Amino acid sequence: MARKYSERGEIVPVLAEIFREHGFSGASLSEISKRTGLGKGSLYHFFPGGKDEMGQAVLDDVANWFELNVFRPLRESEDPAAGIDHMFKATARFFHSGRRICLVGSFALDETRDRFAQAIHGYFAAWVVALEAALRRKGFEGTRARETAEDVVAGIQGALVFARSQDDPRLFTRALRRLQRQTEAA
Amino acid sequence: MARKYSERGEIVPVLAEIFREHGFSGASLSEISKRTGLGKGSLYHFFPGGKDEMGQAVLDDVANWFELNVFRPLRESEDPAAGIDHMFKATARFFHSGRRICLVGSFALDETRDRFAQAIHGYFAAWVVALEAALRRKGFEGTRARETAEDVVAGIQGALVFARSQDDPRLFTRALRRLQRQTEAA
């Protein structure tokens, strides 16, 4: 039979969606097999380390996307305000305007965190550091750049949880707009 | 043998901690049996509906605690500012100053939400409504009371996720202080 995927990179986004829906421990190999269309043999061919390696691959993929679409623009945008604006747009897009939860945040909550401690820590830390630097370039002084960065990054996570709890994605997009306003004051 | 618990209410806090650590789907009956010291027979005596009934009991218990210690003071405090101050103190205490995650938020993220949709929706909705009313009594006008209430409730959730991702509870307590400041402006 012709191979369905030429490399495991094409499978990773499917895995990500499954982990988002069920969490790490709730995602079963049979569900993964069904949704990817691959038998267990093929899955273990691409991911010899099993579920753990799938989880790591998914986290790496997310980290990569944010590095490219969020962190780098924050760092390298000549105008820091443009970089921050870009961040909010990319964030809204990534989380499907509030219909999608944050996989890293969901992994952070339970004992799954301990398996992927470094990736989870690094994701949020990199985001806060990049945003803090942009805010500082924009004129935020003293502890205020760091604090605002933390509030915005945490606020995004919280808005995703809250919007999902109410089954209303607009709660996310509206919260995002108010968080952006926090980054605009001189 | 003498009975260990006279009623299931005494077991519920133990269940809550297990669900917080492992999530709903990650918490196994054998772990529950070990930590409560009760055999499966006893567990099914107290919770004939099995794990689902345990989850519901835990959510009810949390809702009860917040109704008593957070929502009611917000509504009934003669001075709304005192009610809000009480809310932040009770919240810090409940989440063990950031060392404990929010069980309802963790249930909200994955497919567990669908099993307990009403309880999860109700918890956050009640919190926002109670805080919004207190802010309005305090002088917040128009959409600002509602928006600030949403930002604070979501901000608490996000700060819990962020603090846990960095394994640093102080990130929570500091975020809490800044959220409180948002409720103080006239």
Added chain:
DNA sequence: GTCTATAAAGCGATAGAC
């Protein structure tokens, strides 16, 4: 690279003795 078959362990849940 893909599949099926299967292993070994763990799952939630039940039965029935005490």
Added chain:
DNA sequence: GTCTATCGCTTTATAGAC
């Protein structure tokens, strides 16, 4: 009210044919 034994099923993971 508590326990142990057990059911039937699902889990992750492996083996081996093609």
